[in-house]
Amino acid sequence: MNAAVLQKSDSVVTMPGPCPVIITERLVLRPHKLSDAPAIAESLGDFKVSRMLSKVPQPYDRQDALDWIVPQTSGILPDWALAITTGDDTHIGVVAIELRRGEWHLGYWLNRFYWDRGYVTEAAGAALERFFRRMPNTAIRSGAFADNLASLNVQRKLGFRITDADQIFSMSRNRMVPHIETAMLPEDFRRLRRP
Numbered sequence: 409m410n411a412a413v414l415q416k417s418d419s420v421v422t423m424p425g426p427c428p429v430i431i432t433e434r435l436v437l438r439p440h441k442l443s444d445a446p447a448i449a450e451s452l453g454d455f456k457v458s459r460m461l462s463k464v465p466q467p468y469d470r471q472d473a474l475d476w477i478v479p480q481t482s483g484i485l486p487d488w489a490l491a492i493t494t495g496d497d498t499h500i501g502v503v504a505i506e507l508r509r510g511e512w513h514l515g516y517w518l519n520r521f522y523w524d525r526g527y528v529t530e531a532a533g534a535a536l537e538r539f540f541r542r543m544p545n546t547a548i549r550s551g552a553f554a555d556n557l558a559s560l561n562v563q564r565k566l567g568f569r570i571t572d573a574d575q576i577f578s579m580s581r582n583r584m585v586p587h588i589e590t591a592m593l594p595e596d597f598r599r600l601r602r603p
């Protein structure tokens with residue numbers, strides 16, 4: 409192997425590998441299937457859910473859901489887009505860790521009828537645990553609209569810190585909305601999980 413090849417292999421970006429299946433106390437997190445489209449369309453067709461997300465238009469239908477699922481299931485993205493399911497495989501939400509412009513971002517949503525049971529804290533915590541096992545030196549960014557106290561609470565419980573505030577465009581609200589930026593360093597996560 410010559411020096412040029414060695415130099416090239418040094419610069420290869422480490423990736424977390426394929427989207428895993430993760431079993432938690434109450435949930436199964438798994439890769440998406442095309443057959444999840446109707447459940448996603450039903451969940452994201454609810455303005456109470458979509459108003460807290462930046463890139464979900466209203467109305468939102470099964471074709472919109474398929475347009476999102478197809479790249480997720482193609483194997484070409486490095487992202488983890490985990491379906492949050494209950495024991496009977498019902499799709500109730502998503503927790504995703506996505507690579508955007510070289511940085512990893514955590515995002516999530518849950519069908520409104522499942523809110524306030526600790527499901528997203530449980531799902532996102534398990535996804536982060538697995539992600540940090542594969543990518544132990546990676547920072548993760550997240551954030552929420554400033555009026556999304558439930559989501560900011562989830563991130564506080566997971567160990568994210570507020571880093572900045574700005575405004576981002578919400579497709580469903582069709583306007584700029586104040587937004588809080590957050591981040592978690594690997595040492596923050598390790599400190600919280602292993603006191």
Ligand SMILES: CC(C)(COP(=O)(O)OP(=O)(O)OC[C@H]1O[C@@H](n2cnc3c(N)ncnc32)[C@H](O)[C@@H]1OP(=O)(O)O)[C@@H](O)C(=O)NCCC(=O)NCCS
Pocket residue numbers: 456457458460461516517518519522523524525526527528529530551552553556557558559561562
């Ligand atoms: C945000 C969301 C994912 C939370 O999911 P969830 O499973 O209900 O969250 P959890 O139950 O794990 O935790 C929610 C926390 O916020 C608290 N909370 C809920 N509604 C709240 C409100 N209006 N104001 C303040 N706190 C609130 C809950 O009490 C809980 O905190 P606690 O455990 O200290 O009591 C869910 O509401 C959702 O899907 N919303 C729409 C989409 C969205 O906002 N996605 C995130 C975009 S950043």
